[in-house]
Amino acid sequence: MENVQIREVIVELLVRIEQDSGFSHLLIDHEIKSKNIPPKDEALMTEIVYGTIQRKLTLDYYLEGFVNTKKTLKPWVRMLLRMSVYQMHFLDRIPAHAIIHEAVEIAKHRGHKGIASFVNGVLRNMQRKGVPDLEAIEGQAERLAVETSHPEWLVKRWINMYGYDITSGMCRANLERKLLSIRVQPLKITRQAAMDELRELGFETRMSDFSSQGIIVGRGNILRSRLFNEGYVTIQDQSSMLVTEMLHVEPGMTVLDACSAPGGKVTHTAEKMQNEGSIFAYDLHAKKAQQIQEKAAALDLTIINAKAGDARKLQQKHEKESFDRILIDAPCTGFGVIRGKPDIKYNKKEDDIARLASIQTDILNHVAPLLKKGGLLIYSTCTVDKTENDGVTETFLEQHPDFALDSTFFDQLPSVIQQSPDCSEFGLQLFPQTFSTDGFFLTRIKRV
CATH class of the missing domain: 1.10.8 (Helicase, Ruva Protein; domain 3)
Known part of the structure; x- marks a missing residue:
């Protein structure tokens, strides 16, 4: 694909992500497949799209001094300027003159001579004067x-x-690339055997401190490996693996995953149970429940029963005190996964936090009675907001005297985490900078 062509695809993609509030990682993947983007262009396309979204507010600040604020720009023109400035300022392998030339060619093709002249003037002026000092x-x-x-x-x-x-x-x-981690399917392969095979193929690997099944992959495309394609490993963030590790399941248990999609934690749970027992997994959407079932099948796991269901209505499907373990990985603002989904930080509003905290509290209140006496419940989110984490946990415990924080939770965390300052009174709050994981909260509650 020609450089101008690939960058025109990038402009279209950026406009769609912003206007439709779409998730960038899903749209990038769809665009690569639908337009048959060559492998050599995939990395550059992904880097420019993610980088432009991640740095959007910075790029707009840089552009303010060179674009008349009263001038109304079409969305694609503003995106073209943003992505060009991103390449000029944050990427060092593409010469500025080539970036400007390609931007002008796109402006000519999508617009007219006047727009091309405007784009050329803004970018050349910026190249000459440099960006404003932050x-x-x-x-x-x-x-x-x-x-x-x-x-x-x-x-x-x-x-x-x-x-x-x-x-x-x-x-x-949130501006850096996080470590890629994978989880082995221990009923099919050991962690050491998987690491040995990957190293022979040129991958850089090391063991995760968060999970006995976790591997950190430094270099290599795991999506093109035999282990991934044959269900020996699955991609999962270390923080997400920790949830199941702390659920402390055993073979033969009956387990509920109330908000299960996309299925990483529930399949990990089935592996920890050695595929013996029974797991009920629910998601609000039938399509996502089907995807969970497909993921289980790919990993040769048979004890997962995934269905569509609202976590706030599961008492209609199950008797009280039915489960040995319950996982509530609640819907949240997602502020802990901004690094991988940068559009979240622009699309969420402060009002969303209180709204989601209310939903999280409703789910906890409704699902908790399904736990057996002496059973354990994990409450987790992929956010860093105290209202959704400590606040929801504290409110629940105040209203339910027959539940309490499990006193053994903090002592059973991996030693590397116990030495970190990320624990609060109500649970573990992982920050993305501490271990290069997602920002994540989890706590363990026991029915007394």
Whole structure:
């Protein structure tokens, strides 16, 4: 594919992501498959799309000094400028003159000579004068927000919760590529055997400290490996693996996963149970429930029964005190996975936090009675907001005297985590910068 062609596809994709509030990782994957993007162009396309989205607010700040703020730009023109500035300022392997030339060619093709001249003028002016100095921004929170391209309200909220240093670490980590981790299917292969095979193929690997099944992959495309394609390993973040490790399941148990999609935790749970017992997995959408079942089949796991179901109505399907273990990986704002889904930080509003916390509380209140006395319940989210995590947990415990935080939870965390400062009074809050995982909260509650 010609350079101009691939960049025109990128412009279209960026506009669609912003206008439709679509998830970038899903749209990128669809575009690569539907337009038959050659493998050599996949990496560049992914890098420019993710980078432009991740740095959007920074790029807009840079452009302010070169574009008349009163001038109304068509969405594709603004995206073309953003992605061009991203390449000029954050990528060093593409010469500026080539970036500008390709941007002008796209402007000619999509617009007219006047737009092409405008794009050429803005980019050449920026090339000549350089971008504005971010140090000129006086407010600490505003400067961090612009520098790391996070909404200012979100930065201020995190500073109020955790202080400037942790917030700065989160924001900067969200701009970096996180470590890729995979989980072996231990009924099919040992972790050591999987690592040996991957190393022979040129992969860089090391053991995860979070899970006995986890492997960190430093270099190599795991999607093209035999182990992945034949169901010997599955991709899963370390923080997500930790959830099942802390659920402490045993073979023969009856387990409920109330909010199961996309299925990483429930398949891990089935592996921990040695594929013996019974797991009921629910998701609000039938299509996602089907995907969970397909993932289980790919891993040769037969004890998972995945169906569509609202977690707030599961008492209609199951008797009280039916389950030995319950997992509630609740729907949340997703502020812990911004690194992999950068569009989240622009699409979520502060009002969403209270709305989701209410849903999380409803789910906990409804599902908890399904747990047997002496049983364990894990509550987890992929967010870093205290309202959704500590707040929901505290509210639930205040309203349910027959449930309590499991006193052994903190002592049973991996030693590497016990030595970190990420534990709160109500659970473990992982930050993305601490172990290069997703930002994640989990706690374990026992029915007494």
